[in-house]
Amino acid sequence: MVKRLALKIFGRVQGVGFRYQAQTMANALGLTGWIKNRPDGSVEAAVEGPEEELKQFLAWCYNGSRLARVDRIDYQWQPAQKQYRRFVIK
Secondary structure (H helix, E strand, O other), rough: OOOEEEEEEEEEEEOHHHHHHHHHHHHHHOOOEEEOOOOOOOOOEEEEEHHHHHHHHHHHHOOOOOEEEEEEEEEEEEOOOOOOOOOOEO
8 A cells, every 4th residue: 555654854964965865765665755955954755655665765764875864753654645756856
């Protein structure tokens, strides 16, 4: 069953390749959705796909890219909206 995972990731996650690496991971897992920088220095994402792959993506987010430092992730499971055909960086 396809689900949606809405995330807000806090820490040193801008300017360290986090979005690019997240896109690479999402593509490897066959997920769709988007990721973008927020004005407050966090990163926001909405990711859709099978629950098991979403759990793998969430686990990756806790470590992030090599230069990132993830302090906290707020996330919420939601019904899939099926708006995206691929994973994009906004």
